[in-house]
Amino acid sequence: MHKLISAATWLIACLLILSAPLSSGDPFMRYAVTDPPFTSLTYGIQAFLWWDHGFAGRDMDWIQRMVFSHVKQTFAWEDIELAPGEYDFSRAESLLTALEAKNLRVVARLSDSPDWTHPGLSGDFVDAPPDDFALFGQFCGALAARFRGRIDAYQIWNEPNLSREWGNRTPDAAGYVALLRVCSAAIRAADPDAILISAGLAPTGTYDTTAHPDDVYLQAMYDAGFQQYVDVVGMHAPGFSAPETDPADGAGGHRFFTFRRVEDLRRLMIANGDAARQAAILEVGWTTDQRNPDYQWFAVDEATQARYLVAAYQYAADHWQPWVGLMSAIYIAAPDWTEADEEWWWAITTPTGYTRPAYIDLANMAKYCGSRFLPARDPSSPEALGLVPVYPCD
Helix, strand or coil, X not given: CHHHHHHHHHHHHHHHHHHCCCCCCCCCCHHHCCCCCCCCXXXXXXCCCCCCCCCHHHHHHHHHHCCCCEEEEEEEHHHHEEECCEECCHHHHHHHHHHHHCCCEEEEEEECCCHHHCCCCCXXXXXXXXXXXXXXXXXXXHHHHHCCCCCCEEEECCCCXXXXXXXCCCCCHHHXXXXXXXXXXXXXXXXXXXXXXXXXXXXXXXXXXXXXXXHHHHHHHHHCCHHHHCCEEEEEEECCCCCCCCHXXXXXXXXXXXXXXXXXXXXXXXXXXXXXXXXXXXXEECCCCCCCHHHHCCXXXXXXXXXXXXXXXXXXHHHCCCCEEEEEECCCCCCCCCCCCHHHHHCCECCCCCECHHHHHHHHCCEEECCEEECCCCCCCCCCCCCCCCCCCC
């Protein structure tokens, strides 16, 4: 009976999403967001600074020069709790100290469970929840207590609507909410001022044991009451088309093949009585991978990647304030990526020190940070070249 009720709720919510009039004055109920956790917009980018390899300082300088205020960085559980109850915070401490010196703030992605938390699990997967969810709560609490006031926000898990991020098990929204609950409670007890963000969901049309569509999964999260455990709803917006493309015009008739797919998820928030809550776009980007058939059909060249990313931030500034706060681009490349890695093609830099046009244009585009406006700057200006100090847009 519960499954039937959930399915009916999802169907009604989807009908509301598709029938909501775009011509109305405020279809996304912007007026309802009166106490946003993030300044709208908050400019962020995902980086891979944990294992320095001699390049972490350079990457931080790159981000600082972009006038972005936030760095999204994975704080991998497996790299911090080396054995049950045995924590090594040394790398986290040095990394946070270095970021603070650059006036950069942190969104910590909590994921990557240690093998000892799921000893009976085998196979090829990206991540898996622990057998005992309480273990994750203990880790979340220990990290938040150790760095109270120094980590701006926490993203709790990543893409649990994909089985490969859920230990090759069938995606389970209620299970994810149970995991979210223990982590949320622990962080709120240790650092009540930290911003809690739900996992970004992968846009997909697959609905089987390997994946659940992001809208279906989000509705199931609402059915399980996830909103009481977060301050902000996490979303992913990878680019499959030009950023202004209406979801109704998505490739193959699929709405999730658009950057503006997040508007559908916002309507789900409204349908569930959650209009006052802010959303965070935790991943936005366009791939330049012209070789892999899985990505080639929607890949763009570097100039288009740059144009689309700038247009995406401009679209959000024009249409989505204040219900979108944090908007985090992908990626400052990890030092060990090669062309064999999918992520290499999404990144706006390369490990060898090349900054793609997207990096240059994002760094120099106009920025909108609440009441503060930073006009576009010349790429050859002293600020762009790092010759004079710049201060983050926040």
